[in-house]
Amino acid sequence: MQKFDTFSGVAAPLQIDNVDTDRIIPARFLKTIKRSGLGTALLYPLRYHADGSERPDFVLNQPRYRKAGILIAGENFGCGSSREHAPWALLDFGIRCVIAESFADIFYNNCFKNGILPVVLPKSEIARLTECAERGANAVFTIDLAKQEITDPDGRTLTFEIDPFRKHCLLNGLDDIGLTLEKAPAIATYEQAARQTQPWLFK
Amino acid sequence: MSKPLTLFDKIWNHHVVDRQKDGTCLIYVDLHLIHEVTSPQAFEGLRSAGRPVRRPDLTLAVADHNVPTTDRRFGITDPESLLQVETLGQNCAAFGIRYFDMGDIRQGIVHIVGPEQGLTQPGMTIVCGDSHTSTHGAFGALAFGIGTSEVEHVLATQTLIQRPASNMRVTVSGRRGKGVAAKDLILGIIGQIGTAGGTGHVIEFAGQAVAELSMEGRMTMCNMSIEAGARAGLIAPDEKTFAYLLGRPMAPKAGAWEMALAYWKTLPSDPGAIYESEVTLDAGAIAPQVTWGTSPQDVAAIDGTVPDPADQADPRRREAMERALSYMGLAPGMNLRDIHIDTVFIGSCTNARIEDLRAAAAVVKNRHVADSVRALVVPGSGLVKNQAEAEGLDRIFIDAGFEWREPGCSMCLAMNADKLKPGERCASTSNRNFEGRQGPGGRTHLMSPEMAAAAALAGRLADVRELV
Numbered sequence: 310m311q312k313f314d315t316f317s318g319v320a321a322p323l324q325i326d327n328v329d330t331d332r333i334i335p336a337r338f339l340k341t342i343k344r345s346g347l348g349t350a351l352l353y354p355l356r357y358h359a360d361g362s363e364r365p366d367f368v369l370n371q372p373r374y375r376k377a378g379i380l381i382a383g384e385n386f387g388c389g390s391s392r393e394h395a396p397w398a399l400l401d402f403g404i405r406c407v408i409a410e411s412f413a414d415i416f417y418n419n420c421f422k423n424g425i426l427p428v429v430l431p432k433s434e435i436a437r438l439t440e441c442a443e444r445g446a447n448a449v450f451t452i453d454l455a456k457q458e459i460t461d462p463d464g465r466t467l468t469f470e471i472d473p474f475r476k477h478c479l480l481n482g483l484d485d486i487g488l489t490l491e492k493a494p495a496i497a498t499y500e501q502a503a504r505q506t507q508p509w510l511f512k
Numbered sequence: 513m514s515k516p517l518t519l520f521d522k523i524w525n526h527h528v529v530d531r532q533k534d535g536t537c538l539i540y541v542d543l544h545l546i547h548e549v550t551s552p553q554a555f556e557g558l559r560s561a562g563r564p565v566r567r568p569d570l571t572l573a574v575a576d577h578n579v580p581t582t583d584r585r586f587g588i589t590d591p592e593s594l595l596q597v598e599t600l601g602q603n604c605a606a607f608g609i610r611y612f613d614m615g616d617i618r619q620g621i622v623h624i625v626g627p628e629q630g631l632t633q634p635g636m637t638i639v640c641g642d643s644h645t646s647t648h649g650a651f652g653a654l655a656f657g658i659g660t661s662e663v664e665h666v667l668a669t670q671t672l673i674q675r676p677a678s679n680m681r682v683t684v685s686g687r688r689g690k691g692v693a694a695k696d697l698i699l700g701i702i703g704q705i706g707t708a709g710g711t712g713h714v715i716e717f718a719g720q721a722v723a724e725l726s727m728e729g730r731m732t733m734c735n736m737s738i739e740a741g742a743r744a745g746l747i748a749p750d751e752k753t754f755a756y757l758l759g760r761p762m763a764p765k766a767g768a769w770e771m772a773l774a775y776w777k778t779l780p781s782d783p784g785a786i787y788e789s790e791v792t793l794d795a796g797a798i799a800p801q802v803t804w805g806t807s808p809q810d811v812a813a814i815d816g817t818v819p820d821p822a823d824q825a826d827p828r829r830r831e832a833m834e835r836a837l838s839y840m841g842l843a844p845g846m847n848l849r850d851i852h853i854d855t856v857f858i859g860s861c862t863n864a865r866i867e868d869l870r871a872a873a874a875v876v877k878n879r880h881v882a883d884s885v886r887a888l889v890v891p892g893s894g895l896v897k898n899q900a901e902a903e904g905l906d907r908i909f910i911d912a913g914f915e916w917r918e919p920g921c922s923m924c925l926a927m928n929a930d931k932l933k934p935g936e937r938c939a940s941t942s943n944r945n946f947e948g949r950q951g952p953g954g955r956t957h958l959m960s961p962e963m964a965a966a967a968a969l970a971g972r973l974a975d976v977r978e979l980v
Contacts, residue, residue, distance in 0.1 A: 326828055327707060327807055331946040336925040340578065340592035342552035342599050344660075354948050359934055383828065385708040388741060389946060390925075391643040392550065393659035414711060414743050415643060415657055422661035472675070474536045485661070486563070489669045492530050492538060496566075496671060499529045499540050509764035509772050510542055512569045 311424035312482030316405050317451040318378025320442040321368045328352075328382060329389035330416060334398045336390075347394055348401030369402075373445030379452070381438055382409040387416025396423045406452055408459070410435055421475050424482065426454060428469045437461070454480055516782035518679045519746050520714045523654040523779070527637050529671055538671045542636040543653075544571045545622045546609070546663065548578055548600040549927070550641030554664035555603040566670040568608040572631060575600055576621045577927045579614055581890050581917035588614075593928065607667075620893020620919040623647040623861040627731065628895055630760025634749035634776040639666055643738045644861045644943065650730035651757075652749035652779050654714070657738065677743045680713035680789040684721040686796040691977035693871065694729030695863060695941070695960035697721060697793075698736040699801035703811040705791055710742030713789060716781065717747050721795035727756040728867035735862045736943050739808040748780035802848055802973055803945045803958040805836035810945070812848060814963065814975045820844035839947055840955050841935070848973050851957070855938040856887040856968040857950070858914075858961050860924035863941035864892030868961040869900045872941075873908045875965035875979055881913035882971030888915045888930065890922040914968070926951045939967035 338350040356367050363370045369377065380399070386409040387395060396419045399407065407420065408428045420427040430438070441448050441461045448462035454476060460466045478485065489496075504511050517525070530538040544567075546554075551573070558565070565571060578593035580586070588594040597614070604611035612619045618629065623644050626632040632648045638655035639645060641663040648655035662672055682705075684697055702709070715737050717730075725733070730747045737745030754773060757763045764772040799813035810833075812819070821833035821844065837844065842851065858864070858872050869891065881887045889909050891897035897919055900906055906916045923930040924942035926949070932938055934953025941964050942949075945956035957973060966976040 324828070326832055329807075329944075329946045331925075331944065331949050335948050335952070336577075336927050337952075339549050340590075340596055340927065342556070342596060344553050354952070359953055385711070385741065388707055389643065389738075389944060391641060391645075391657035391659055393553075393641075393661060396659075411708060411711065413708070413741060415659060419659035419661065422659060472536075473534050474532060485673055486557075486561070486665050486668050489538060489665065489671060489673065493669075495530045495538070496540070496669060503540070507772075507775070509768040510570070 310422065310482045310484060313405065313424050313426050313454055313479045315451065315453045316378065317449055318405070319374060319376060319446055319448065320379035320381050320438065320450050321374040321377035322381045322439040322442040323368055324383060324439065326383040327385045327388055330387055330392050330395040331389055333387065333395040334392065339392060339394050344397045345401060347398035348403070351398040351402045376403065378403055379406045379408065379450055380404050381435060381442055382407060384410045386412050388413035391415045393419045393422070396420050396425050400425060408435065408438060421479055422485065424479065426452065426479060428459070430469060434467055516784040518781040518785040518787065519652060519716055519748055519779055520654065520677065520679055521785070523635055523637065524676055526635065536673060536675055539637060539674050541639050541666050541670050541672060542570060543626070543631055543638040544666050545626055545638070545640035545645070546571060546573045547622050547642065548575045548596040550660050551603065551663055552596065552599045553660050554667055555607070557664040558667055563668045565607045565609065565667045570670065571609045571667070572626070573600055573604045573609050573611040574619055574622050574625050575614060577921045577925065579920040580928055581920050581922045581930055584614055584918055617894040617898065620896065621861045621864060621921055623735065624865060624892035624896065627651065628893055630757050630763030633757065633763065633772065634753060635779050639672065644735050646737045646742070646745045647731050647735040647861055649734035649737065649745040650727060650747050651753055652746060652776070654744055654746065656744040677714045678712055678788040679786070680710060680715045680742070680791070681787040682715050682717050683719040683792045684717065684795050685719045685792065686721060686794045687724065688721055688795045688798070691800055691962060691980050692798055693960035693962055694725050694732040696798055696801045697795060698733045699803070699808070699811045699958065700793060700798040702736065702740045702808050703801070704793065705740055707739060707807055707809045708741040710737060710740040713742050714744045714746055715740065715742040717745060722747060723750070726867055727752055728865040731865065732862055736808070739943055749776050800960065800963050800976055802963065804840065804842060804848060805833065806839055806945055806947050807836070808943070808945060808958060810836060814848055814973065816848055818842045818844055818846040818848065849975065850972065852937070852972045853885060853939045853957070853967055854936045855932060856885060856964050857923040857938055857940040857942065858888065858964050859890030859892070859922050860942035861892065862943045863961050864890060864896065866896050866899050868941065869896070869905050872961040872965040873905045875962050875976060876912040876914070876969060877908050879912055879969050881968045885968055885971050887913060887968045888917055888923065890917045891919050893919050923950050925949060939964045939973065
């Protein structure tokens, strides 16, 4: 996994609540056996007309946000399906950080597995960041995960909360499976005990 | 005396393999269900790292999202869908995983297959790369959806890295009225608490109206707990749960059954257990529900009207409602019963079990679908289809003008050929009315099987209470 330590980029404001994963990447784009190449379908129904042409007014289609690396969203971002194609599509587009008032649980979790930092901030802070982001390509934000700080284009910094273990994994780009396999003896001990108490789970 | 525990606490504590100082846990997974859409990249990851599947015996695969619901003899014509389904078969063969392929009578929607086979059991931890894994909570199993990276993690280690959820209890007291189904209860709950109302929580459904539901109805409720934002839904196992499981092909047998039963009976929440959040509803006050917007929380009683965004104080909420009504092609103040429909879909992991088909068939028996309506019944599994045919339900549906299809996810998410055309309006028993969910530009109204059946007959949203 790509690690996340500091990141600087333009932030695209997406002032919509309850952006569901069907909107982030519709089901018809899930017919793939790869993780890559989903960026063109990111936020498809918001980005494109039914005939596939771009909606010029949509934020990511505006020249100043085409290279956005940060998304600023509203409440309950990523609700709905568990599809990891949603963070894959964000990453493929170039988004490394999503800042929102709140996230749906599965999406939030999936971000950490893909080197994307999801940041939860209160409504008032989101409103302030959105104001800055509306200045477009000249407004660069910097995120420092180690310090848990976001610096806005005016040089103001604000801090955010994050689970220490997830922070550690993201900072170091750690492979969860590798970490867990170090605990293989504990897993084997659990299985030994379960074999006695719940033999019906062992064929 | 030890601290009283909830059903969730008990299952969680039982499955902790390792607990870090910061509270992050490694929990053991008792059942891992996989399907063709969210597993290929996980197997690819295992291959590139040279890792085996730790417990293929606790893993079951079934193809459901992409499969055609028309004549199976023609196979899958869409090359991308075919590749996903074939890849699943190859991965299962290579890693020694049980697989119900398209030709297997047990094939169906993964969340219908697990319970039907008796694989889903109380007290288990169950995961699947699909958010509607919450369905299995109806048995008092802790069941939730995971992403593909976690699918790979479970395949490799049979565990997941998780932090415990908070406990929430939703108590539905009293009795359901005539024509009111489990679907109406859960839609009513989502309407009350919102699509983020359960975020970070596991919801335990309790109360007389929940206890009175069949296992099928309980599965419908837990299925949609994800639509309330919850990590999982749970219902305490009881005699109905045990009776449902007894004798199922993969349920514990003989001596193991007694041992399992004794354990399952210890699972219900202790008196005095603490819930961080509590919600109560009166089942008697819940009328049949339909959604009018593009989120499951956009729901109202069938005898109501389309709400007016102008009544919303919050500008963001007002904008969202305006967008939803524009997408849905509806005007504020319209009677919901005046909304005409083009399509009816009876199916999905929410409502494609035998009881759902019986309920819909009872409404359409000796009646006929409105001329302008295309109506589909997609049974949840091959075994549900067989059972329905043995009961003559297929004849009732076909005589009423429905198409009788092969099992799969179908028009719930339109990954196969079953989809709405732009602007088409559907009365659907599925779980999500998001924009484009049933096909780009398609318009979805969620409701119970009884209500979808009534809509099919009327050609518009209708109140099933006038028919039963």
